[in-house]
Amino acid sequence: MYKLIGYKTALEYWNTVGARFLRDASMRRKATRKARAALRSTESPSLDGSTVRPGGCVLPLFVLVGTQEARTRTDCILSRSWLTDLPEGAFADAGSGFLISTPEFCFLQMARDLSLAQLIMLGYELCGSYAMVEGTAWDGAGAEGKAVMRKRSPLTSAEKLGAFVAKADGAYGRKKALRAVKYVLDGSASPRETALAMLLCLPYGLGGFGLPAPKLNYRIDIGKRAAPMADREYCVCDLYWPQQKIAVEYDSDLHHTGSFRIASDTKRRNTLAARNVTVIGVTRVQIDDVIQLRKTAKTLAKLMGKRLRCDSPKLVEKHYALRAELGIALAVDG
Incomplete structure (x- = not known):
């Protein structure tokens, strides 16, 4: 059974492996078809005692499910419901049974959890040449969290973010994401910029x-x-x-x-x-x-x-x- 990784776990993954693992458009379409099928499952996702995790992401993993029966909460898995259709290019295949939400899909997902300003800031990061890791820039943890800047290539662009969100008809958070992306700029090199x-x-x-x-x-x-x-x-x-x-x-x-x-x-x-x-x-x-x-x-x-x-x-x-x-x-x- 495929596990559909999203939210903070997917952001951690992309900040770790970088844009080179995004694959081409045809492979993302194939991964998204697999994800659509997985969302119809009533089986709860689990790691089955395995230590394999995508990109070495920390536990618990945030995993998307599409049915009430599949929802679960364990030390290893936190499920989040996704009940609308997936836009094309929503996932990339990370192997070992993991499908990873693309940066554009992560942006839309995080609209559920972030304020408008925090979502704009996340957009800058995704479209910029840096990542804030060790946990806080995009999860709203506030000044008490520890954040470390890491350089990396941009994961997406403001244009791609806007195009993806526009296709996500009926998705929760879409309205906020569409508003936020209007203010996202490409090319920032640091959180201070x-x-x-x-x-x-x-x-x-x-x-x-x-x-x-x-x-x-x-x-x-x-x-x-x-x-x-x-x-x-x-x-x-x-x-x-x-x-x-x-x-x-x-x-x-x-x-x-x-x-x-x-x-x-x-x-x-x-x-x-x-x-x-x-x-x-x-x-x-x-x-x-x-x-x-x-x-x-x-x-x-x-x-x-x-x-x-x-x-x-x-x-x-x-x-x-x-x-x-x-x-x-x-x-x-x-």
């Missing part, structure tokens, strides 16, 4: 400053004009607005210290200036300080020819609420 982008760009009603969505980790080729002062062929900007030629650079405590690193950053910013790019640096202290970050947001808005209206008590309250939900991401430097 995710938090910064969300704080600056989510709409007022969600606690952000309502700035236009930037490109994340955007490559700018230097060109001949700036080549004489450059020490590289291109620059990658953390947040970049191509139309306005504005870049925001997050100066991480982890990566931007030491005389050599500071000198390199200075040369890099001079190079971007020669390309007529306005660079705004943002430090960890500025992100953590509400007043300083608001000043940064107002500076960016002015450069973009916009005006922020984010000072009312109600909007300030929403901003603090958003910060509380981003607590884990804000706690990780990188």
